[in-house]
Amino acid sequence: MESVQHVEKIRKFNRFYANLLGKIDQEIYHKPFPLTEARVITEINSRNGSTATEVREVLGIDKGYMSRILQRFEEENVIRKERSSEDQRQFLLYLTESGKDIYHQLVDDADREVGKMIQPISKQNQSKLVSSMETIESIFANDPASRTEVTIRSFQPGDVGYVAHLHGTLYSQTYQFGSIFEYYVMKGLTDFLLDNEGGNLWLAEVNGQIVGSIAITRSSERVAQLRWFVIDESYQGMGIGKKLMDTAIAFCNEQEYHHVFLWTVSILETARYLYQKYNFTLTEEKSNKEWTGSTLLEERWDLELSTPKP
Template identity: 60%
Template sequence: MTERTYTEEIRRFNRHYANMLGKIDQRIYGKPYLLSEVRVIAELYEKKDATATEIREKLGIDRGYMSRMIQKFEEENIISKKQASTDKRQFLIQLTDYGEKVHQGLVDDANREVGNIIGALNAQQVDRLTSAMRTVESLLNFEQAEVPRVIIRPYQPGELGYVSYLHGALYSKTYQFGAIFEYYVMKGLAEFMMDSSGGELWIAEVDEEIAGAIAITRSSEDTAQLRWFVLDERFQGLGIGHKLMDFALAFCRTQHYRHVFLWTVSILETARHLYGKYGFTLTEQKANNDWTEDELLEERWDLELGS
């Protein structure tokens, strides 16, 4: 190809994906939040305790517009401000609990629209698509990345064993679970390997290293179970848990599940807090005397997705 041909091909691709993503934005944004407002909310979700200046400079937003936006968000209880300890002239901004709910609603809407677009693709095609997107992003990102690169993708052959290892190693070290727990995980994963219809398992990668996993399995025609949600403790604090939950629940909606449930144990406080933020509610408890020397309390959490 000549340089002119390369340039025209890049412009053609740009028109295609800009048109496609523009349609998603039109369906989601504008009521009640404009795209620029959504970008600020998303940035505040990813970066806790940021200043308005940091957000404005990163997103390229006009100073006056940013000031009006912050005032609007304060009035609507989306954000709260506190004085920075290092500079009394600066105020740190963070999302309130209500602001996080607003963000989650926007994420759900976006995931649903993207899910509709890729709904006709199989797992391998989606993997190829996202891999190509990562290649474009990597080649055109001329600045050195300052944070680890997190990727969520469908599992590949050989990785279910590693998911079992992550469970066994984490729960043995942190919570003193016995070997029977790893057998329980391995047994379920083996069954999933033989029949994964209506389900999927995703792997979280950080700089090409497996950091965690999550899965959805079919329980009935309209009910799914969230399973094997695990995160290597070395990679906490990167928002991976939220990303995995987003993928899993978006998948449930594309599969037209109306209900999702999961089982956990009461000692997993961080996970339980996350489930609550996503709208799951505790519905059942039962004793477990198999996995540790002390009795555990298993809990069932349920989420209604609607029609």
């Protein structure tokens, strides 16, 4: 009986979600590239050197229809074909430069429409929504490779601007910080780019998407400052903060810093809790009237690196 109820609930969800996706698809995919053709472009971009058969089988497209799509794409300079070095009978598919432009436009359109769809939803429910989708994907895929993968890496060209974007977006939407705060962040990051000796900036990625950052900068020969620690709220609760903190503290030890400090604000309760877990101590407080329409309490937290860490 319970199994029957599960089936009915799954079918009910499928009907609801199919209707929801249909509305999104109508907004995103239109002439000259309807949904199926857009999916083919996306798959070719993702695989970057797959055969027509591989793309067709993944997407479940009729062989004749697939052939017509590829013929049109080739005529319109969306794709190019290269003979396989391993099997001369097969051709590998790649997007042309024009095709890549089309792909990026499709992504921009999709991001815009999905953003409009979730905009009325609270941040907390957005996080639940994404988590539920990941759970569904993981269960049906039953493949460890499809599960959420969190990685920490050093910054690369283009990353610093995204770190500023993360700060500006999060603090504006969640805490109503003004543009002066974003200027403060960008100024510090610009100075870091010009001189980052003795420091580093790390990015946290979830399945390849940047969702957080942390940095260490040199304050003096033996003293470091922890800066630009931020995590997209949609990805909190995944242990990303701990991974970033572990990376930053390990770097301080490698650089033989004796002391590390940071500045935060009292309203960031989750971050303050993490600092306490790492044995940082609150050492100084001061008022700040610049970043929001009300008075904030800035806090300095300090850590002697000889202190045992969790």
